Amino acid sequence: AQRVTQPEKLLSVFKGAPVELKCNYSYSGSPELFWYVQYSRQRLQLLLRHISRESIKGFTADLNKGETSFHLKKPFAQEEDSAMYYCALGSTDSWGKLQFGAGTQVVVTP
Amino acid sequence: NAGVTQTPKFQVLKTGQSMTLQCAQDMNHEYMSWYRQDPGMGLRLIHYSVGAGITDQGEVPNGYNVSRSTTEDFPLRLLSAAPSQTSVYFCASSSRTGRSGANVLTFGAGSRLTVL
Numbered sequence: 001a002q003r004v005t006q007p008e009k010l011l012s013v014f015k016g017a018p019v020e021l022k023c024n025y026s027y028s029g030s031p032e033l034f035w036y037v038q039y040s041r042q043r044l045q046l047l048l049r050h051i052s053r054e055s056i057k058g059f060t061a062d063l064n065k066g067e068t069s070f071h072l073k074k075p076f077a078q079e080e081d082s083a084m085y086y087c088a089l090g091s092t093d094s095w096g097k098l099q100f101g102a103g104t105q106v107v108v109t110p
Numbered sequence: 111n112a113g114v115t116q117t118p119k120f121q122v123l124k125t126g127q128s129m130t131l132q133c134a135q136d137m138n139h140e141y142m143s144w145y146r147q148d149p150g151m152g153l154r155l156i157h158y159s160v161g162a163g164i165t166d167q168g169e170v171p172n173g174y175n176v177s178r179s180t181t182e183d184f185p186l187r188l189l190s191a192a193p194s195q196t197s198v199y200f201c202a203s204s205s206r207t208g209r210s211g212a213n214v215l216t217f218g219a220g221s222r223l224t225v226l
Binding site: 009046 | 141151152153154155158160168200204206212213215217218219
């Protein structure tokens with residue numbers, strides 16, 4: 001069975017401090033991992049996907065298949081990073097539907 | 111380009127009432143899905159569709175019906191509303207064609223439903 005675990009419900013960090021959001025998954029097949037973000041009063045939107053290996057808004061995430069993790073990191077948090085972040089798992093066996101984690105609320109204080 | 115449009119944005123129902131949440135997309139996406147968002151539980155898949163005329167259940171389908179008569183529309187019906195269905199509902203769509211791939215979802219703005 002697919003499962004996505006985000007252990008932190010809330011992360012409160014100071015502006016300029018590093019931030020790391022943890023995500024662990026369980027899946028027996030070939031996974032696709034994503035980070036989606038929901039800013040206040042905005043739609044849920046894609047932040048990162050593991051296959052693109054990009055840095056978006058200063059965030060990076062590396063898929064570690066050995067540890068089944070896809071942690072999201074940013075070295076210097078900004079106030080505009082305050083949002084709800086969801087880790088999500090998809091597969092090539094079942095297109096178009098994702099398994100989401102419970103979400104982590106990030107609050108960046110000045 | 112409107113993307114994914116959901117209506118209504120807010121709705122209050124009494125227990126036992128029925129209603130339909132509307133979802134329409136204008137991107138010719140073949141995949142559409144409905145999720146509910148609850149605090150501490152993230153987004154959970156209710157129903158999804160891989161094309162017109164084809165639907166399947168997700169993780170939490172009980173109490174909800176869907177149909178997909180056209181590529182554009184994917185309404186979610188609550189047959190007899192219960193307080194446990196108080197939630198924020200999101201419709202999403204995606205496509206295997208194009209650069210993004212079928213697992214990159216475009217979301218609607220959400221519909222907040224309260225059942226008294």
